[in-house]
Amino acid sequence: MIYLLVFIFGLIIGSFLNVCIYRTPRNESIVCPGSRCTSCKKPIPWYDNIPLASYLMLRGRCRVCHEKISFRYFAVELISAVSFLILYMNFGLNYIFWIYSLLTFSLIVVTFIDLEFQIIPDRISLVGIFVGIILSVSFPGLQSAFTWKKAFLNSIIGALAGGGLIYLTGVLGQLAFKKESMGGGDVKLMAMLGAFLGWKMAVLIFFLAPFFGAPIGIYMKFVKKEDIIPYGPYISLASFVAMVWGHKILGLLLP
Ligand SMILES: [Zn+2]
Known part of the structure; x- marks a missing residue:
C-alpha cells in the first residue's frame, strides 16, 4: 500500500519534471501558465493530464489537435516513479x-x-x-x-x-x-x-x-x-x- 502511494507520488513529480524538461531550455517559467499542448497551445484539462493513464487513453495524441505527444512524457513519469520507489525501498523515509x-x-x-x-x-x-x-x-x-x-x-x-x-x-x-x-x-x-x-x-x-x-x-x-x-x-x-x-x-x- 505504501509502495503504491510512493509510486503515485513519484508519478506526480515526474509529471512536473516533464514541464521542467520542456520549459527550462526554452527559458520559460516552470510555474505558470498551466500545462498546454506544445503544438496547438490549448490548455490541457486535468483529466487529460493524469500521469501514464492519459497518455495511454489518448494513444499519445492531443485531444484537440490530434498532434503526437512525445513518448518522453510517458517515459519520464514512469522513470521518476520507479526510481523514487527504488530509493524508498533502499533508504526508507x-x-x-x-x-x-x-x-x-x-x-x-x-x-x-x-x-x-x-x-x-x-x-x-x-x-x-x-x-x-x-x-x-x-x-x-x-x-x-x-x-x-x-x-x-x-x-x-x-x-x-x-x-x-x-x-x-x-x-x-x-x-x-x-x-x-x-x-x-x-x-x-x-x-x-x-x-x-x-x-x-x-x-x-x-x-x-x-x-x-x-x-x-x-x-x-x-x-x-x-x-x-x-x-x-x-x-x-x-x-x-x-x-x-x-x-x-x-x-x-x-x-
Ligand atoms: Zn494540441
Missing part, C-alpha cells in the same frame, strides 16, 4: 532518501534536456553544486562524516574531483581526437555530483558511466551516424547506481 530523490529528479531533467538539446543547463548544475555543499554541511551523514567541517571539506573535494576528472578526460580527448569530446556541461554536472556524494562516489560514477555510455555511444555513432553523443544521461544513470548500490560496490572493490 530518512533525509538521505529525500536528498537522493532531489538529486535523482534533477538528473532526470538533465538527462532528457541533454538528449534533446545537447546542453546541461547551468540553472541545474551550477545551482546544484551550491545546493550539494549546503546540504552536506546541514546533513554531514550525506558525506559519511560526523562534523559539518569534515562534510564541507568532503563536498568541496568531491566537486573538484568530479569536475576535474571529466575536465582532464576532455583535455586528453581533445589531444587524441583533435576535437571537443567532453562539454563544459558535463564538467559542471560531475562537480555537482561530487558536491552531493563526495569524491569516492564521484570517482565511482566516472568509471561506471562509460559502461552505460560505450555500448549506446558505439550504436549511435556507427548505426545511427550521430556525431554528437550526449554524455549527461550516462553520468546520470551511473549516479543513480552509485546512490543505491555505491557503498556495496566500493566495499567489494576496496575491502
